[in-house]
Amino acid sequence: MADKPAVLVARKVFPEVIERLAQHFEVEDNPEDHIHTPAELAQRLQGKVGAFITLSERIDAALLDAQPQLRAVCNMAVGYNNIDVAACTARGVLVSNTPDVLTETTADFGFALMMATARRITESERFLREGRWDRWAYDMFAGTDVHGATLGILGMGRIGQGIARRGALGFGMKVAYHNRSRLPADQEGPINARWVDKETLLRESDHLVVVVPYSAATHHAIGAAELAQMKPTATLTNIARGGVVDDAALAQALAEGRIAAAGLDVFEGEPQVHPELLARRNVVLTPHIASASVATRRAMADLAADNLIAALTGGTPPTAVNPQVLGA
Secondary structure (H helix, E strand, C coil): CCCCCEEEECCCCCHHHHHHHHCCCEEECCCCCCCCCHHHHHHHCCCCCEEEECCCCCECHHHHHHCCCCCEEEECCCCCCCECHHHHHHCCCEEECCCCCCHHHHHHHHHHHHHHHHCCHHHHHHHHHCCCCCCCCCCCCCCCCCCCCEEEEECCCHHHHHHHHHHHHHHCCEEEEECCCCCCHHHHHHHCEEECCHHHHHHHCCEEEECCCCCHHHCCCECHHHHHCCCCCCEEEECCCCCCECHHHHHHHHHCCCCCEEEECCCCCCCCCCHHHHHCCCEEECCCCCCCCHHHHHHHHHHHHHHHHHHHCCCCCCCECCCHHHHC
16 A cells, blocks of 8 residues: 555545545545545645545645645546646646536436426425415416426536427427537537527526536626516526526525526535525525436546546546646
């Protein structure tokens, strides 16, 4: 064990993944699933050449400067806004993520969250569980149709396209989307997707699903001004990242009836949730679980392990974010 390079697995993961990593490395894992403070993370990384991390851990320039021996940071997530990639690249530290393996599972969940929001499922379940159901009424929890409605997608990457397929092919929805670049015609055609500008997307969508990556450019991409452009009957679903939607502005728009409902899997400052969102009955809330099927989470963990093993044993990491550091 002593002659193996040392790595840190920052959060609890599948025991089989730890066993596989242990064939190559001296592994310090975290079976108690303690979330490390920045100081604790820095202490745990001392002497480690690799790190298997999640979105809970932030890797920035200050931490990297304190860990000059670190050679690879492998994120068990498709997003990597928790990592300063430029700082890693400047110091020759490989960064990887886990794209593709979670696309279909996350698209399933995004569509399910949108449907639950449109049809007021959690609101009506709460009503039933509270013992308040004593009769039928024509307007009891009458929601918004999904079939045939206009599905708006902000961000048309792999997951956005997966949601679009479900809407167009499964529910006969009209698909409009806004993305930095338009999809090729052969990708738009099968789902009859229509590129529109952002203002048109907001104005026309019956159900708007947000799937853009988080960055400085997408911070509060949906704020008070954008919410004001939406239909009062529309729903908003966010499975992107906390911070893409201005949660305070959303809570106010919901309270004032400027949109009908929202479904949220991600939040600003999570795991904290804006208290006004918690108070609203027309919001479906889930704790960042869009990729949470057993098979998908295992595939994500395996891919993160593949990247770490390859990066530190002379191989080619399959999903490197900054592969240019390998040549250096």
